[in-house]
Amino acid sequence: MGDRGGAMEEDEEQHQLRAAHTRWTRGHKGSRLAPTGASSASAEQGLTPDLLFSRLEGLEDQELPARPKPTKVTVVGVGNVGMACAQTILTQNLVDEIALVDVQAEKLRGEMLDLQHAAAFLPRVKIVADTDYSVTAHSDICIITAGARQREGEDRMSLVERNFALFKNIIPELVKYSPHTMLLVITNPVDILSWVSWKLSGLPPNRVIGSGTNLDTSRFRTLLGNHFNVSVHNVHATIVGEHGDSSVPLWSGVTVGGVPLAAFAKEHGIATDPEVFTKAHKYVVDGAYEVIKLKGYTSWAIGYSAAALVSSVLRNQRRVHPVSVLAQGFHGIDMEVFLSLPSMLGRSGVIAVANSVLLEHEAAMLRKSAQAIWSIQSKLQF
Numbered sequence: 028m029g030d031r032g033g034a035m036e037e038d039e040e041q042h043q044l045r046a047a048h049t050r051w052t053r054g055h056k057g058s059r060l061a062p063t064g065a066s067s068a069s070a071e072q073g074l075t076p077d078l079l080f081s082r083l084e085g086l087e088d089q090e091l092p093a094r095p096k097p098t099k100v101t102v103v104g105v106g107n108v109g110m111a112c113a114q115t116i117l118t119q120n121l122v123d124e125i126a127l128v129d130v131q132a133e134k135l136r137g138e139m140l141d142l143q144h145a146a147a148f149l150p151r152v153k154i155v156a157d158t159d160y161s162v163t164a165h166s167d168i169c170i171i172t173a174g175a176r177q178r179e180g181e182d183r184m185s186l187v188e189r190n191f192a193l194f195k196n197i198i199p200e201l202v203k204y205s206p207h208t209m210l211l212v213i214t215n216p217v218d219i220l221s222w223v224s225w226k227l228s229g230l231p232p233n234r235v236i237g238s239g240t241n242l243d244t245s246r247f248r249t250l251l252g253n254h255f256n257v258s259v260h261n262v263h264a265t266i267v268g269e270h271g272d273s274s275v276p277l278w279s280g281v282t283v284g285g286v287p288l289a290a291f292a293k294e295h296g297i298a299t300d301p302e303v304f305t306k307a308h309k310y311v312v313d314g315a316y317e318v319i320k321l322k323g324y325t326s327w328a329i330g331y332s333a334a335a336l337v338s339s340v341l342r343n344q345r346r347v348h349p350v351s352v353l354a355q356g357f358h359g360i361d362m363e364v365f366l367s368l369p370s371m372l373g374r375s376g377v378i379a380v381a382n383s384v385l386l387e388h389e390a391a392m393l394r395k396s397a398q399a400i401w402s403i404q405s406k407l408q409f
């Protein structure tokens with residue numbers, strides 16, 4: 028199909044996205060905060076999509092940007108994580124162009140050439156790199172991995188001041204060259220830096236996400252899959268909240284092969300020791316610390332996590348991922364924080380956030396996680 032056909036396809040996609048947008052927003056007019064869906068449920072209405080998911084604040088005025096072609100992703104920071112992201116995106120054939128940016132000019136050129144030399148084994152992708160941000164122009168998604176990482180024993184929050192200082196330069200440059208881009212923040216502490224990126228970019232909240240607990244959730248599902256000796260794809264389990272020490276495992280929603288774990292145990296009178304759950308969660312939280320202790324950094328799992336998010340967005344998959352989004356108004360969180368909630372991702376970014384039903388203690392843990400983020404975030408000076 029020629030250019031004209033491509034343009035027509037785009038128009039149709041735009042039309043469908045706008046129509047979907049109208050459907051999701053129905054019933055939320057007039058409220059400052061979107062998450063009102065579940066409480067306004069009525070018996071006659073039934074379980075409609077707009078009850079299960081709510082839009083983020085401020086989305087009603089949004090126009091979808093025209094889809095630039097070719098599809099392009101920028102990766103800022105060509106360290107362990109940046110290169111894991113770039114190579115995973117490359118091998119999964121998700122984009123037409125990848126731009127790399129770093130402050131270390133020689134390392135940057137070396138990484139670019141090394142990837143280019145693999146062209147014979149990969150889909151045809153243009154790979155460019157520069158220390159100047161003009162190379163990032165017209166990116167659909169900008170992934171930010173630049174900055175300091177934890178040393179052994181250090182927690183993610185300890186990086187905040189150092190990486191905040193870098194973001195003040197990085198984010199304005201990215202939106203200058205790609206005003207309609209979507210930002211995918213990976214640098215730690217990812218939740219705070221997602222909020223920082225949203226503030227610095229001026230983008231609508233559905234165009235800024237942090238990789239959040241998409242990774243923690245994979246670690247959690249892997250643990251459960253191994254325990255039950257079943258494919259991780261048949262384990263549905265989610266971790267929400269801060270990517271890190273105060274994350275919240277939603278045990279009440281875990282299903283294995285479609286069997287709800289908590290309900291099954293109750294029905295069969297199987298005692299569930301809270302210590303076991305605490306230990307399992309600790310194992311997930313400690314997972315990153317263990318890898319850092321063993322190899323100095325984590326990279327492969329976050330690379331695959333990022334590629335999954337890029338795929339959901341660029342291929343308009345409407346898949347639900349726990350990613351860091353503006354969480355104010357959800358589950359009684361009244362602070363302006365980003366933390367992970369199950370969010371539907373598609374071409375326009377965050378399409379909606381699931382109105383998850385949490386047990387009271389889970390919601391309380393989530394609010395505590397928000398508080399942990401806020402206590403550090405509120406000290407940052409722009």
Ligand SMILES: NC(=O)C1=CN([C@@H]2O[C@H](COP(=O)(O)OP(=O)(O)OC[C@H]3O[C@@H](n4cnc5c(N)ncnc54)[C@H](O)[C@@H]3O)[C@@H](O)[C@H]2O)C=CC1
Nearest residue numbers: 104105106107108129130173174175176213214215324329
């Ligand atoms: N959110 C998550 O799940 C995960 C987050 N991370 C975080 O990702 C970040 C990167 O980790 P690594 O790649 O292992 O570190 P690294 O040290 O290997 O790479 C960092 C890169 O950033 C570059 N950089 C520094 N300042 C820059 C600037 N102003 N502009 C452009 N580039 C700049 C450095 O030159 C370096 O190449 C860390 O903050 C780490 O904690 C790591 C793993 C998982």
Ligand SMILES: CC(=O)C(=O)O
Nearest residue numbers: 183215242315325329
């Ligand atoms: C380093 C980090 O945030 C992780 O691997 O979870």
